Amino acid sequence: MKxxxxxxxxxxxxxxxxxxxxxxxxxxxxEIKKGEVAFVMKGPQIKFHPKDRAESMATPxxxxxxxxxxxxxxxxxxxxxxxxxxNLAVEEDGVTYxxxxxxxAGDELxxxxxxxxxxxxxxxxxxxxxxxxxxxxxxxxxxxxxxxxYFPFIPKYFxxxxxxxxIENHK
Ligand SMILES: [Zn+2]
Numbered sequence: 001m002k003x004x005x006x007x008x009x010x011x012x013x014x015x016x017x018x019x020x021x022x023x024x025x026x027x028x029x030x031e032i033k034k035g036e037v038a039f040v041m042k043g044p045q046i047k048f049h050p051k052d053r054a055e056s057m058a059t060p061x062x063x064x065x066x067x068x069x070x071x072x073x074x075x076x077x078x079x080x081x082x083x084x085x086x087n088l089a090v091e092e093d094g095v096t097y098x099x100x101x102x103x104x105a106g107d108e109l110x111x112x113x114x115x116x117x118x119x120x121x122x123x124x125x126x127x128x129x130x131x132x133x134x135x136x137x138x139x140x141x142x143x144x145x146x147x148x149x150y151f152p153f154i155p156k157y158f159x160x161x162x163x164x165x166x167i168e169n170h171k
Contacts, residue, residue: 008042008074016076017108021127025108026080032103038088039109041080041095043073053120060123064116065094066157082136083110085129089153090115098153114142115154118161140165 019025032038041063049068050056061078062070071094073080080088080097088097088111097111113123117138125136133143139158147154147162154162 010042010074010076011039014039014076014109016079019079019081020108021081021083021110023081024079025110026076027106027108028103029105031105032099034099034101036099038097038099038103039077041071041073041077041097043071043077046070046072050119050121056117056119056121063094063113064118064158065155071095081108081110082113082123082125083127083129084112084125084132084136085127086110086112089150090155091153092156092159094155094157100150100153112136112142112146112150114139114146115150115158118158 013028013030015027015029016024017027028038045065046062047068048059048062048070050059059070062072064070087100087103087107088109089100090097090111094116097109103109114136118140119138121138123136125132125134139154139162142162144166151159
């Protein structure tokens with residue numbers, strides 16, 4: 001029987017290697033210019049509404065796409081690490097990752113997990129950014145300067161959640 005994983009076309013400049021931050025990371029073997037697509041994340045899509053904090057903490061690999069819709073990324077996409085000064089963000093479709101600045105061949109790829117999560121999830125961060133947020137939470141807790149830095153490269157649903165929460169907090 002054929003598995004569906006074999007049908008995914010993985011960009012051949014991507015590879016997993018030892019991360020400079022934590023465990024394994026995702027790297028590019030070719031230069032990617034600011035504004036260019038770095039990759040399109042692939043994996044099965046899963047309908048999922050975490051009931052509580054325990055459920056969102058138990059599924060750290062899932063990447064949010066829309067309200068109640070997640071992707072379970074296949075290798076090597078599953079290895080893309082979080083960083084508080086990331087070199088990637090995500091188009092409105094939630095799967096197309098774009099370079100926020102010029103990326104050199106051999107660089108590790110990172111994005112801000114807050115732009116694709118809306119739940120009680122949280123994660124301590126030990127990245128080497130001078131703007132490290134130390135504790136990372138979902139889109140509703142993203143500081144506005146980070147939102148401005150990534151916008152418009154934030155999935156549509158999470159943009160709407162952020163803006164709604166921002167307005168509520170500034171009434
Ligand atoms: Zn950090």
